[in-house]
Amino acid sequence: MSRLTPSEIEPKWQAAWAEAGVFTATRDGNRPKYYVLEMFPYPSGRIHMGHVRNYTMGDVIARYKIGTGHNVLHPMGWDAFGMPAENAAMAIGGHPKTWTYDNIATMREQMKPLGLSIDWSREFATCDPEYYGQQQSIFLDFMEKGLVYRKDAMVNWDPVDMTVLANEQVIDGRGWRSDAPVERRKLTQWFFKISDFAEDLLEALDGLDRWPEKVRTMQANWIGRSRGLQIAFELATPFEGVERIEVYTTRPDTLMGAGFVAIAPDHPLAEALEAGNPEIAAFCADCRRMGVSETDAEKAEKTGIDTGLRVKHPVRPECGLPVWIANFIIMDHGTGAIFGCPAHDQRDLDFSRKYGLPVVNAFTTLNDAAPVADKALVPIKTEKVRWIDHFAGLDVATGEEAIEATIAFAEKRGWGRRKTQLRLRDWGLSRQRYWGCPIPVVHCDICGIVPEKRENLPVRLPDDVSFGRPGNPLDRHPTWRDTPCPSCGKPARRETDTMDTFVDSSWYFVRFTAPRAKTPTRDEDARYWMNVDQYIGGIEHAILHLLYSRFFARAMRMCGHLPASATEPFDALFTQGMVTHEIYATRDGKGRRIYHLPSDVRRDEARARLKATGEPVEVIASAKMSKSKKNVVDPEDIIAAYGADTARWFVLSDSPPERDVEWTAAGVDAAFKHLNRVWRLAAAAKAADDAEGPDDAMLRRSMHKTIRGVTVDIEAFAFNAAVAKLYAFTNTVAKADAGTGAKREALRIMAQLMAPMTPHLSEEIWHILGGEGLIARAAWPVADPQMLVEDRVTMPIQINGKRKTEISVPRDMAREDVEKLALASDVVVKALAGGRPRKLIVVPGRIVNVVT
């Protein structure tokens, strides 16, 4: 009997698919389209198991949808701009472009053996000038529509590397590479007006009912719309022309408990006060020093300083509230000023106790609150409260009513107005880096900022740059930087900032619909293929990438690049879990861990030892595969040893796709053994022979149940459950005393049901069992509803809800007959002891419950 040899059959079928063009997508009005997409990879160098899991899931969906008659688009590309390429260029020399394209070539060659149903004819990298040139043209369109602007913004500046650092590159206030103290610098930068769309981006989340709740919540929190009241607190005596302080609150109902007003150290009023008061100046300077590092700010104690100014309480003007400058007030939030309500806010209470400020109850709850000690009384939103001073015509209200009543009252009296506040800030897209999409504008001393002419796009990155010196190479590249003004023709300078790489990934999915078009999109293709029906990727992109893509869809629609029908980029989103693996470590002389590759460790029974020396190895709990922990399993090695089908089958088995799956050698062996077992069963059923067997009917019923079960599971992304049903069906086929005809039929169906997961093995089985054409193109089997119902059913009999026995009855037996049979069974007779049941529940075909 021949053995399963993946190294032979896998390339064979991959070639067959390529030759038949099975996965090449073209528009076809006769079939429903289905666009399935996995988040495209960054070409870091090699693919890892996370990629394998991600793309396998997408592939299952894609192949299943082909089977169900859909015209499937399943493309792949490369998110190819970004810092690692520049870092590599600095560390090992060479050019980011070479490094990137080499990595792409390597990873493409690693991906192809996985047998993914990808339309490779649509492949592109975001660093291709053909792609980023179109992106530049979109940028100019956004400019024309007023969706782009420039403003000053703070950046982390590394004075040694002469570069801007992302927040995650700042470690303990120092640059991650240079270790130099990071400075805060003001730079004029480019921004996208994402805030223009904030309301729509928030409200449309409700319609994304096929997105995980978690992601929708995270986006909603990120946009952070709050409704509240902006109050003008009048200064008792104006200070240098300032007459009032604007304060924003989401809890206007607590206004009567206001004990103080506090402003941020960066507040204009604070800055004005600094000039005449050295103590205040010292305090503010102190706060700013803390402000550099956010982790410091978190730990810092709440401190403040009295300005000596007083404001009037809008409802009780006779009350003067002190104005403080406090370190925990942030200029970016609201108006940069708050009123403190110590009785009902813990932070304000702590502050008030520290500085001896008054604590005033705003309201008591209906059951009369205890006096405030060290714990603020925070009424629940739905709780009825009674104002101590009922100024709004209401004296008892729930939190929401109280808030509304206060806002209405404030607007009527004119000291406040309703305000909706957003947390979402505009998207700063400037990056002072080389390896990104150049921003296509020119700075002219005469004309100002001038967009590059369309016919000059793409503004290509120059190749002749060096990374030996710190700073942005574009800045010191005179022939590239110096360019005539597109408007007046006089000498001018190119913008040397490039775009955030999130821009590249905000519209790539649209570009896949017409990757070679001379315009960013082509209407008939975008109209046909958009939206992406199913998007699959990691939860780490829950906020930025997905939010930016949603913004781009709207902005591109505004510019005519997307049809009105393309409402959202991704109709359905699935976030898959990671592939984890144990970590192996030994200790060095100082007790520090030294990590070891799984391939260097031998595990037998309970112990693990180094293969080379036999030294015992500490096994640390499973974690995300990472180079530094050396717990990476290389997909290439697994494919070489077991084949792609085994790797695919394994990553789909056992764990639900949204959870992490632990990579284990035993699990991979089990997957491989199972595929071999299916292969042997198929080989045994190969001989044509029409003999029937006693289990033929049972096998067919089981087959139809499996068809239905696997179909439902794939639709529901329950791949682990689908795999389990296929295991169970394999057991049934193996044990059935059935004729070869029935077994052949069963195995052909099994091959089809497995094809989305193990496409090569399935083709091979399909082929030897006489299937027509390629299984990749075969119509997905449909379960016969009549075969799903058994003639006889086993009904458990419960006494008082506890299962005691069972009866086997014809499926459609009349209720009365079931009752009689149940009552006649030994245990029931015994339990009733001659009496009658108090109640008798019969759920036909399901269960009998006798209540005594």
Next chain:
RNA sequence: GCGGGUGUGGCGGAAUUGGCAGACGCACUUGGUUUAGGUCCAAGCGCCUUUGGGCGUGGGGGUUCAAGUCCCUCCACCCGCACCA
């Protein structure tokens, strides 16, 4: 602190949505075949037990003839956000 999620055998996890808890896989035990085997085949495998049964889906309570599933409450862990005004 706010928000989201998870909790089921030794382990990963099923459960047609209120109807036989533990499917399927791993690990383990026993037996068999071939044995060079880490192959293959068969059987067993929640816990307790006086072998009659009792208990059992994080704890407690409730609804119901019936609860892993619904409600209340508490606990633990994971993830996200956060001096958010």
